[in-house]
Amino acid sequence: MSDLLHSALHSATNPSGLGGAETPPVPYSRPSTPGSAAFPIQIGFVGLGAMGALMARNLANHRAAHVHASPPILVWNRSPAKGEKLVTELGQHKIRVAKSLEQVATECDIIFTVLANDEVVKSIYQQFTETLKHAPPARSKIFVEMSTIYPTLAGELDTLLSPLSHCRLITSPVFGTPSVADAAQLLIVMSGDYRSKKEVAHMLVPSVGRKVIDLGGNLEKAPTFKLIGNSLILGTLEILAEGYTLADKAGIAASEVHDLVKDIFPAPGLIRYSDRMSHDQFDGSTGFAIDGGIKDASHIRRLTAVHNSPMPTIDIAHQHLITARAIHTSKVQAGKEAVEVLDWSGIVAGTRVAAGLEPFDSHKNLGVQVQED
Structure with a gap:
């Protein structure tokens, strides 16, 4: 192979020009049966602030377009008007507004939380756990905490959820402003259970973000x-x-x-x-x-x-x-x-x-x- 041809092939497969293979946007293999689960995955989204509303919107649009028979995303916000605004924008086939946090906790298989501060995050998860103590889930449930929190809070949330059957937690904060979220170009960081990260990562890229960075199994690493x-x-x-x-x-x-x-x-x-x-x-x-x-x-x-x-x-x-x-x-x-x-x-x-x-x-x-x- 000529030097020129080798250089051209290298550039095509490694556009970064930094040597070695280009890092894939999602550092996990796809789940074993993507899009063919025995039951439709119900997604919940809690927190519709400047970032959360845009993320929920993009996720709802992407799933409606690419996931067959995907149910509308169930959203909850302290101010119900923000959820109703999303329904008006996207339609009831993409978004439903939950009547309560208890409804989100019991009905949803994957629950994303994007909240303002540590106190609100802890309060929301305490309400989740109280609900699920009285209505234990019969199948896997993944909580995805995407707020910017102090790292030790991740351990506190894990302590709340770990006694509950079938419940797993991953931390997944994002980098980007509302304009970046609007364009679905967020940089997503993840730590926690590997299988949960794999499933969630392929759900979020490219619907919400452009790349996932894996920080391993310790839940405190992504917030750090x-x-x-x-x-x-x-x-x-x-x-x-x-x-x-x-x-x-x-x-x-x-x-x-x-x-x-x-x-x-x-x-x-x-x-x-x-x-x-x-x-x-x-x-x-x-x-x-x-x-x-x-x-x-x-x-x-x-x-x-x-x-x-x-x-x-x-x-x-x-x-x-x-x-x-x-x-x-x-x-x-x-x-x-x-x-x-x-x-x-x-x-x-x-x-x-x-x-x-x-x-x-x-x-x-x-x-x-x-x-x-």
Whole structure:
């Protein structure tokens, strides 16, 4: 075989150009009898927030199109209106709204949970287990916890579920903003029971995400990995915020900084956050709410203390997030803020205030420059 032909074949089979075989989107073989189960799999979805609603929608659409006789997904949310909105959008053949969490627990074979914080997650699973103690499942039931939680909570959930017959738990947080979820391009992390991961992974890719990362059997690994990933994102946000603030002080236009970011850091996520800061666009309803960012930063700091692994950038970022939220809250209370939910890219308000600048309107900072001797 000629060198040229060998190179062409290598490029075709390994487009990454990094050597070795390309990593498959799903690192598990397909279940032994895909799509031909003796009974239709009933899926439940709990939590229809900014991410959950999009994930549930994409999963429902994909199964309706690709899984013969797939029953509509049973959804539950604290606010029933969000479930009804999905029914209106997709139709009753794709979505049903559960009357209660008890209905989800008893009727569903695979239950996905995408919730706001650890307290809500634990409360939901306590309700699941109380229900199933009185109505033990007769066949396999998989719980898929996809929220961003502190790792030890995974063990607590497993303790709740493990005494119940036929119940298995996997942790499966995701990386991506609502726009990424909308496009079904989430990066999915999994840890826990191998067979459960295999079944769920092929259900989620490509319907909800583009790739699954397997972290093994320890349920705490996926939540830990999620916090490590979020520390990288939050650290980048802090550096961006500091850079934009220095540019304000030095009289350099935000557009110039944003162009530089696009030239030297051509990563979609980083460019997206840079764009928000450069244009003072901090609407958290289309991004990641700052409350979630503060919760994640608190989890990361707790994890660094447990492992004696300092992250000083995250300590500073945590303070700037709190500062930004405090300023935003006071503006909302005074009727001076149009954005109801602040995105965590609003962290730049913390760095701006520390530098004596206007927090959310960079136009008021134009022309501010350091006095030279």
